[in-house]
Amino acid sequence: MGFVLRTALAGFAMLAGACGGAGRSNPVLIVGIDGLEPAVVARLLAEGRLPTLASFARAGVVGRIESMVPTYSPVIWTTIATGQLAEAHGIDFFHDGQGKPFTSNAREVPALWNLVSDAGRTVNCVGWWNTWPAETVNGRMLSSYAAQAQAEIIWKPGVWENLEDQVWPPDLLEEIEPAMVFSSDVEEVRDRLYRAFPRPGSLDPITEKSVTDLGWTYAADLTAANVTVLLQREHPADLTLAYLALPDVAGHRFWSYHEPDAYGYEVPEPARSDFATYVEAAHIEADRLLGQILAAAPDDANVLVLSDHGMHADDLDDPTTGQSGHHRDGPPGLFAARGPQVRSLGSLLGDPASGTLGHVLEVAPLALRLLGVEVPEHWLSLRAQSELASVLDEAWSAANPVVTGPNPDPSFRPATPSRLPAADLDKKFNEAFSKLGYAVGE
Numbered sequence: 001m002g003f004v005l006r007t008a009l010a011g012f013a014m015l016a017g018a019c020g021g022a023g024r025s026n027p028v029l030i031v032g033i034d035g036l037e038p039a040v041v042a043r044l045l046a047e048g049r050l051p052t053l054a055s056f057a058r059a060g061v062v063g064r065i066e067s068m069v070p071t072y073s074p075v076i077w078t079t080i081a082t083g084q085l086a087e088a089h090g091i092d093f094f095h096d097g098q099g100k101p102f103t104s105n106a107r108e109v110p111a112l113w114n115l116v117s118d119a120g121r122t123v124n125c126v127g128w129w130n131t132w133p134a135e136t137v138n139g140r141m142l143s144s145y146a147a148q149a150q151a152e153i154i155w156k157p158g159v160w161e162n163l164e165d166q167v168w169p170p171d172l173l174e175e176i177e178p179a180m181v182f183s184s185d186v187e188e189v190r191d192r193l194y195r196a197f198p199r200p201g202s203l204d205p206i207t208e209k210s211v212t213d214l215g216w217t218y219a220a221d222l223t224a225a226n227v228t229v230l231l232q233r234e235h236p237a238d239l240t241l242a243y244l245a246l247p248d249v250a251g252h253r254f255w256s257y258h259e260p261d262a263y264g265y266e267v268p269e270p271a272r273s274d275f276a277t278y279v280e281a282a283h284i285e286a287d288r289l290l291g292q293i294l295a296a297a298p299d300d301a302n303v304l305v306l307s308d309h310g311m312h313a314d315d316l317d318d319p320t321t322g323q324s325g326h327h328r329d330g331p332p333g334l335f336a337a338r339g340p341q342v343r344s345l346g347s348l349l350g351d352p353a354s355g356t357l358g359h360v361l362e363v364a365p366l367a368l369r370l371l372g373v374e375v376p377e378h379w380l381s382l383r384a385q386s387e388l389a390s391v392l393d394e395a396w397s398a399a400n401p402v403v404t405g406p407n408p409d410p411s412f413r414p415a416t417p418s419r420l421p422a423a424d425l426d427k428k429f430n431e432a433f434s435k436l437g438y439a440v441g442e
């Protein structure tokens, strides 16, 4: 065999290895679960109460992932999806500088769903932060409108009734509508909520608001889980992303009942008993929804599950805010993975001193690498040695190094001012935030 042919064959083998053969990599499923706290997960896993995450501990890995300060969920979820920091992706916490909640058109760089689409691969994206209006993707998207604008309800993304441009392609709505649960079905949502959370004996104004917020989030999560199941069954894609929020909302609202001794004030009865298990129940219910999503995923999928931060007792010691859990200091989130290209490392949650598996910036490049899609060469995570890649099978990893491509940001569609779904929502948003004690400056 001559040198040239050998070299050509070696080159072909490398190419085939690097790409897994174009379009033939294993599918990737990313499930984001806002505020899932590693310490709560560790205890519930030890008690055998999280069967889905236990399957990751058996066949893959469960550990921690480093978050960021300031710890703003919409910013971090956009970082997870874009592989870039807020200075680059342009999505911040409060508003876009014109008093409007951020929307997808204000994002300045491509996200995973754009990059994967541009590579000719398919994508499903359900309920991810700051995805409304739905973008044109090579696949399907149920976008989530930043509930910043409905802050009088709760500040979480969710699916709205009668909101235009919420899905891509437009005719997807008809197909998924039967799987959607709307928070306006108050009775139905409360009913379902009390199947997953103990029904309290009574409600005071603070717990009434907290339960209403939890119900709103639960409706959004049930919708996200149902639609993700439906899309995976009917329209399987190379990459599927889904977002759930229950543990975050339960943590913010119910932490004082979960850990009453951590506060400088007396947590009152009967709420203290009635809501004692709500934080745990939120983790257990998120695990159950994750199980439903996984049951509909392809058997050969590589699955990544993560939270954007953990949660712990608030040090403000003010019982009147209805907020008792916080994450202002960026406590590590949970990271779990399993699949054909993931090592069996077990649960690493037992020893917090062992540190984290990696950083939220490393999730997007890990997903692209698993898909055999080029990673933009300017991404920050490439400049430091990627720790998160240590979860990958060593032989696969050696045969499939990161393949970089040119910076796609300059050719991405230009960012435009955030869109309002209805007039005056920016005023409502700012008023609601002022009431919550946030300084909403212009």
Ligand SMILES: [Zn+2]
Pocket: 034, 035, 072, 073, 248, 308, 309
């Ligand atoms: Zn969050």
